[in-house]
Amino acid sequence: MGALKTVSLVILAISVFTFIALFGRLPAFRKTPVALLHRALWVHLPNGIAAVDNRLFGGRVVLCWNRSGSYILKENHPLVLIFFVSLLVIGEGLFVPAAWPRLSSFHQFAVPVAVILPYLLLYKCVVTKSFITAENHEEEMKRYPYDRVLFHPGHRCSTCDFLKPARSKHCSFCQACVSRHDHHCVWLMNCVGANNCVYFVSLLVSLSVMLVYGIYLGYSLLSEILNESVPPQVRESMQGWTGWINAWSVVVAAHPRIGGVFLLMLMTAPLAISFLAYHVYLIWAGVTTNESAKWSDLKEDVEDGFVYKTRRSLIFDSRHSTDFYDQSWPVHTDQILVIDEEPPTEGCLLASDSNCIARRPASDLPPDPRWKRLHSMRDVDNIYDMGFWLNLRDVIGLSVRRPKDILST
Ligand SMILES: [Zn+2]
Ligand SMILES: [Zn+2]
Incomplete structure (x- = not known):
């Protein structure tokens, strides 16, 4: 005990x-x-x-x-990656050989698959980079439209010295701009971005499956051992939680390799599963980890009453409407947001390439009635949220844009 x-x-x-x-x-x-x-x-x-x-x-x-x-x-050092791989290798090195003679032929086939898959996906996560370089910059600029809420055109990365594509971020660990930046992952020694996000989510799935499967095997084997080693009359006398925990303590102590790793899996599985659930939620919501922080900042600005919204068609004439938003992108919106302590006043100027308003020509002008103060994030459109299946297609790396022949009609 x-x-x-x-x-x-x-x-x-x-x-x-x-x-x-x-x-x-x-x-x-x-x-x-x-x-x-x-x-x-x-x-x-x-x-x-x-x-x-x-x-x-x-x-x-x-x-x-x-x-x-x-x-x-x-x-960007490999210490956490080494710790992560060591944890996997040591845990599996202890558990699998000890459990192997007791496994059925089905499990002897399934266990190697469950063990090897995370290593393959981990390798793909580590070696696949999503860096934006001078060579692919032009392509990356076309990958996503600017939503003009979190990402505005015209911003340069001072280190890489090129215009920042929408949804990208410069990573100081990787020393590069990363396409569709999610987060820099110390476990992978790499950024999770446009090219390896699919491997990253698959890695989380494979780790969660491996841990749940390992817990199931550990529990089955330890119960089997318990049934073999404890006579039926003693088992019957094990009343309540204390008796149950006492019996399990004896079995775990007698088989520390299976028992110890079983407990370790029991404790770490919730971590892997909750991290997987969080990333599935992000895909569902059409945001990256990086963007979720930006959305939270915007939410605080909305709660403080500093965000004003109007319709693009009210502000700009048709000359600006075609180049303001990317036509082949599946989601369209008519919103323009401005973050300011004071409401935009009549006569304020809005630059057509961004949401920046020029300062009011005279401070005593009345507020422009076309702008409404935002009270809820429900009134803000996220153009990167195209619905779960299109969001998933995007993460996998499949095209989500509308074909050109549909656009021309
Ligand atoms: Zn950069
Ligand atoms: Zn990075």
């Missing part, structure tokens, strides 16, 4: 710590205890340590830590 409880608590603590450290910054956890704990871990704890170090050692410990810490936090 004691050993099982200790091992479970340690693995649970590590899982919760890893989850908060890695995912606590996600916009989904804003204003939740997870975000608070993440901030405590990454901001308050280092500040506290620095204050103590300043008092006791004149800041020497933090200086030394910063040298190694900046490598860990700011460089």
Whole structure:
């Protein structure tokens, strides 16, 4: 009982710590205890340590830590990837040979598939880059239209020295602009972007399936061992939770390779499954992790009453209407948003290539009635959300644009 409880608590603590450290910054956890704990871990704890170090050692410990810490936090290093692969190799190296003699021929066929698939997908995730280069820049500019909400035309990447395509972002770890930037993944030593997003989601599926399958096998084998090793009369006398946990502790302790990895899988499966669920949600919503943070910022601006909306057709005449939005893109919208503390006033100018309004010619002019203050994010269109199946096609890398012959009719 004691050993099982200790091992479970340690693995649970590590899982919760890893989850908060890695995912606590996600916009989904804003204003939740997870975000608070993440901030405590990454901001308050280092500040506290620095204050103590300043008092006791004149800041020497933090200086030394910063040298190694900046490598860990700011460089694209393979430490987390090595940890991830080691966890897989060691876990499988312990579990599979110990379980193998007890597996049926079906499972002896299925286990190698479940084991190998994540390695293949991990390899594809690591080696497939979505970098925007001078060679593919022209193509990348055509990949997505600017939505003029989160992405506006005319912005340059100062490092790469070219115009930023819509939905791209410069990654300081990869030192490149990344197409359809989702997030820089330290587990992969690579950015998740347009070209490897499909492998990334497949990797999450394969890891979740492997863990759930592993838990099922572990549970079946340990119950089998329990039934073999504990006489029926003793089993009958095992009443309630305590008896059940006691019996399982004995089995896990007697078969630590299967038992230990079973517990590890039990604790890590929720991590993999919740991360998979989050990415399925992102596909459903037609946003990337990078964009979800931008949408959250916009939501706060809407709540503060700083966002005004009008219809494009009210502001621009037909001369501007054809080049404002990309005609072959499946989703069209008539919205123009402006983020400003004051409502746009009569006579304000809107540049046709962006949502920027020129400052009001005279501050005492009345508000322009064509602009309405936004009260809800439901009134903002996301042109990258084309419905689940088209969003999925886009992630897979299939074309989502309307064919030219339909456009001309
Ligand atoms: Zn760049
Ligand atoms: Zn990156």
